[in-house]
Amino acid sequence: MSRAALVVIDVQESFRQRPIWAHASQPDIVDQVNRLVDAARRRGDLVVWVLHAEPGTGGVFDPALGHVRLIDGLAPAAGEPTLVKTSHNAFTTTNLQQVLTLAGIREVTVCGIRTEQCVETTTRVGCDLGYEMTFVTDATVTFPTPHRDLPADAPLERILADPRTLSTADIVARTEYALAGRFATVRTVAELTDPVAVGA
Template sequence: MSRALVIVDIQRDYFPGGAMPLEGPEEAAANAGRVLKTFRAAGDPVLHVQHLSPAGAGFLEEGTPGVEIADAVRPAAGEVVVRKDAPNAFLRTDLEQRLRALDIDEVVVVGMMTSMCVDATTRAGADLGFRMTLVPDACAAPALEHDGRRVAGADVHAAFVAALGQAYATVTPASEIA
């Protein structure tokens, strides 16, 4: 069995001072960096995903500092960067083709936002037949509001991880990725 790490949208706009700061992005990025180090040391493939939004989108706008990939997971020479414009990293990109060309069975996912792009990418990967592993402490989510009620980012994150763990992914903390 071969595996690949897919790092979804760990970009500057999700950190303090960015256009859409999440809850706990620094810790999530640090854990993602540890997972990345493990994959690099093992010689396993790493694919970075970078979201690029058009001007006026409010965040992750192409050409702004906010789209830059965070230092904790900065791509190394030779590592693939897949650029996308939708939450699902498989939609209108060559991510699936790249993974299939590498004969990947298992896709390990880290990234931002748990409630949007991580969720969409994990579900799509499972639907495409990949064995998905989600690293929850290497992901972060925003606080959201519904029906006049604020939902804390930690609760948003927990709800999405719990749902993904039921049918779409094996949920494994960063410390257990070897």
């Protein structure tokens, strides 16, 4: 029995419904995730799929609208659990910890959307719960993030034009600095899937 799991977080259609998707940091996220999933399955690792839902909100994360589903090209295999969360991290509002405990998992690799939000938060909580966490930077997605003083309803054009907007490159770099050596080992898809790199 494997002691490792891959947790795929919020790679769902909801995000593609927003105009800012055109500015995603990793537009080939489906291919990147599939590379990790294929490698995990070959090793016999557990693959867990997580979706984010905000019932009753009428927004893109409201299950009633039909967008709370994996992006086309991703599909769980038989026996791979799909959990639905309502918090930022994948532990608090799901039975993820129970799933991992019952499977004897001690090492958890995470990927998904968004880099600095749900994926990073899951990484931090997982570390605090005692798991050995691996954060796969180039299998996460983030978006340009507006300054806190910008109105919540600011149009995308204004967000992109604002010099205070944090770029996706800056967000990824900040997340790596915050996690590495503290909460997780930061790796790339190639490092986890390339036979030469894996064996190094």
